Amino acid sequence: MNMVGTDCLLQVLCDFTLHTHYTGNLLVVTVATKETDGFRRFMRSARHFNYTIKVLGRGEPWKGGDYMTEPGGGQKVRLLKAGLQEIEEDKVVLFIDSYDVVFASGPKELLKKFQQTRHKVVFSAETLIWPDRHLEDKHPHFREGKRFLGSGGFIGYVPNLKEMVADWTGEDSDSDQLFFTKIYINPEKRKSINITLDNRCRMFHNLHGSLDEVVLKFEDGQVRARNVLYDTLPVVIHGNGPTKLQINYLSNYIPTVWTFETGCSVCLEDLRPLSGLKESDYPLVVIGIFIQQPTPFVSVFFETLLKLEYPKNRLKLFIYNQEQHHEVAVSSFLKDHGEEYQDVKVIGPEENMDRVASRNLGLDMCRQDKDCEYFFSMDIEVVLKNKDTLKILIEQNEPIIAPMITREGRLWTNFWGALSADGYYARSEDYVDIVQGRRVGVWNVPYLTKVYLVKASLLHEELSNNDLFSSGTLDLDMAFCHNARNKGVFMYVTNMHTFGRMLSTENYQMSHLHNDLWQIFENPKDWEERYIHENYTKIMRDKLIETPCPDVYWFPLFSDIGCDHIVQEMENFGQWSGGRNTDTRIQGGYENVPTIDIHMTQINYEKEWQKLLLDYIAPITETMYPGYYTKCISYLNFVVRYKPDEQPLLTPHHDASTFTINVALNSKEIDYEVNEQITLKPLFEDRVQVYCPLSCLFSGNVCWNRGALSFLS
DSSP states (O other), X not given: OHHHHHHHHHHHHHHHHHTSOOGGGEEEEEEOSSOOHHHHHHHHHHHHTTOOEEEEOTTOOOOSOOSSSSOOBHHHHHHHHHHHTTSOTTOEEEEEOSXXXXXXXXXXXXXXXXXXXXXXXXXXXXXXXXXXXXXXXXXXXXXXXXXXXXXXXXXXXXXXXXXXXXXXXXXXXXXXXXXXXXXXXXXXXXXXXXXXXXXXXXXXXXXXXXXXXXXXXEEXXXXXXXXXXXXXXXXXXXXXXXXXXXXXXXXXXXXXXXXXXXXXXXXXXXXXXXXXXXGGGSOEEEEEEEEOSOOXXXXXXXXXXXXXXXXXXXXXXXXXXXXXXXXXXXXXXXXXXXXXXXXXXXXXXXXOOOHHHHHHHHHHHHHTOTTEEEEEEEETTEEEOOTTHHHHXXXXXXXXXXXXXXXXXXXXXXXXXXXXXXXXXXXXXXXXXXXXXXXXXXXXXXXXXXXXXXXXXXXXXXXXXXXXXXXXXXXXXXXXXXXXXXXXXXXXXXXXXXXXXXXXXXXXOOXXXXXXXXXXXTSHHHHHHHHBXXXXXXXXXXXXXXXXXXXXXXXXXXXXXXXXXXXXXXXXXXXXXXXXXXXXXXXXXXXXXXXXXXXXXXXXXXXXXHXXXXXXXXXXXXXXXXXXXXXXXXSOOEEEOOOTTSOOBOOOBOOSSSEEEEEEOSOBTXXXXXXXXXXXXXXXXXXXXXXXXXXXXXXXXXXXXXXXXXXXX
């Protein structure tokens, strides 16, 4: 009975020892010679859990190597050895890296797990041995778990840590991991210092070599990284070695950065508010505009640029145009609005500058301007629909940030959620949810393109290299992002607002006067906004259809620009028919009611017109003629020209059609005068007048009299 009682007493004493270390006894020590994006992220996670942090090496030049190409890190051991002399003996010290580390839980859990090991010093463990593979056989074996020491994180009592680093006499560039490994594989030292490894990742998880072991665990408004191999929840997550992108991905969620319950919890922190500032106090921004290929709707791009809600006297423009075809649009914009901006620099096609050089020169325009605070890069195929985009990005206060834009109707965006092993596109687990708006926030991503904002301070420090867009194997945007990642600069994309979209430049024809007219297939949304009347979508809701006589309907179809471009395209083509009955363009070669016209087939617009009929005319037809459904198969589509001295009108006639759609392409009292005494009469004596932007829909048995203006049938 005495023996049993003794056992119970020992158990109670052991349990009591486990709880004598309060979280106040824990001190987190790290080395950070420079305050990087990674360090700021580390500190944010530490503050979230109320860790006490001591930073060593502030302001010192880093001489410990880069870890990616060769061993290093000896400078950390030197700094730790000196720093331990100033720390109380009763402290428990957690020594970890900071640039690539986040906390997933707090000090209480960490201390509990440490004390449960019954050791004085516990190192993180790794799957892979580094840097000396020849030492593999000297590592102790475990029944379960990882065998090899990782120096990026360890925890221990101050006296034991002092003993461990007492013999350090190495150089700053020597390997800290090799130094600690040799201590660990020495049985006498391992026993004397009482070292073990966290081999089942209960406290530390090093991602290198074990990415497949980690999944995100969302539960009760919290986010943890779960090790599925050992079913553990590590407290410290370390993106060691070549796993920087993976720690960036995990830190989009850990610790509780984004949850299903709360959404993004940090997106409104550390903002730079612009509201209330005088226009003269707004940050100076250089906007780089890059036209590198034939692109539709270039004039619309500049119209959108004008609408940006930002003081134009705080904007400078750098415009690079490689396409002669777009010179007219650029020149027209600068002629009308160039003087509204503080400064404008243009690189035209005549200068024959390559794309890489133009990008570097654009950044340099901001870099060399002492007042420039941001560089806003925009490719010409970007369609920004949010007038506050620039202000939103500046207020978010990130080093590099992009507004998320998508290709209409597709999952194609201006960011990548992950990279493949060879540095190209890979889809992250959350990519689709972000693109489709099921997860909303500000996301650390490895790649941005098309449109992004860069802090000018980076151009003087981390990104001071004048050749950021060059690479032997990567395209210019991939090269830029690669250089940013290598300098530890974080890049973000935000989908907290709807910003716009990007155009498809595939199959863009340049053989017409107004090539954008042919974009109804490739860029249907942009085509609609440009060419369809603004009231078209309100036709049914607001009852905008007029009925001048039975079975005849008026409604708006084309915008003024749409009408103008169709007329100008036909005039540019210029091959008007002679208005005779003989017509080799149609089947049978004979036209009963000839007009002076150009067929859609002559300008290769037949497919586009067919789609317009299906998308915009068929819905109206099926509504106004209930029970009638149409595939809009039409073999004769044309633009007619009427002139008083050429062909002023047609005699009344029936169209050989189930229904006819006529669109007036001219404006009343602008392009022609109207005899207001012409009135509507029933059926065969009808004379129905329509004016731009109206179109007229009627059944084929209605008699149609046209004259003295351009019509599209």
